[in-house]
Amino acid sequence: MGCIENLKYEMLLPLGASFKECREYVEKNFAEVWYVDPGYKLFDEYIIGLPPIALGLDGGKIVFPYTKPCHGTYLLRIEDDDEAARVRRTARKKK
């Protein structure tokens, strides 16, 4: 992984999860879900995927898909209060 690899992250779904599995997991398991489009910048990386891309928020923790060409999509959780606040300001909230 790129810069995100250097952050303290938890992996919620095993390697090789499909992008749609990650979206379904977020929508099913998080009360606060936000949507962004591909190319949205998160933790200084551009998010890849099929729109809409679901992000789960839990306080300052952000759950998001992170796609790498050879491994598929990881579903990661990283705590960052500032980035969570920015997501709440700039993303679309699930109704």
Add this chain to the structure above:
Amino acid sequence: MTEATEIPGNASGKISGKALLLLGCPETPAQQAIALYLAHQLKTHGSDLLIIGTPSVLNLLRVSDPAKHYIGPMMVLEKCIEEIVEKRRTVDLCIVCAHNDAAIAYAATMRHLLPVSRLVVIIFGKDPGPLAAAIDFPCEKIVEKAVHNPMQLKAKVNEVFGWVASRT
């Protein structure tokens, strides 16, 4: 299966303008062959081609074509996506080589970032059908079961781009 429905192809074979060839994970050998073939054909038919992929896939091409007879400019994926998001790069034709779920996510990203560009997704590997079925965004699909032997894939590429097939 070749599906070319949403966006018409170019029957003359001439592919002018800026083309982008997005390569996926290099673990399937057919990709390397079809990438070099596409690079050759696109350059021959008048395209300004940029190849993007992981450092590994780009190094495979550099080693395979040291005199750059076929390949031209190359760039790592993330850098190119950054340039497209920031509208510093335009693309007329985007070709995505896909043999796993991640590459389909990259193709979807390109569709979103390049809404008016021609997008051709080449889906191959051991079982390309389910991957092709997962694509629900507008694009042209070339679908072929190909892991080691690229010949049928090449034939379908020729068909979609209007290139006369060679005997080799």
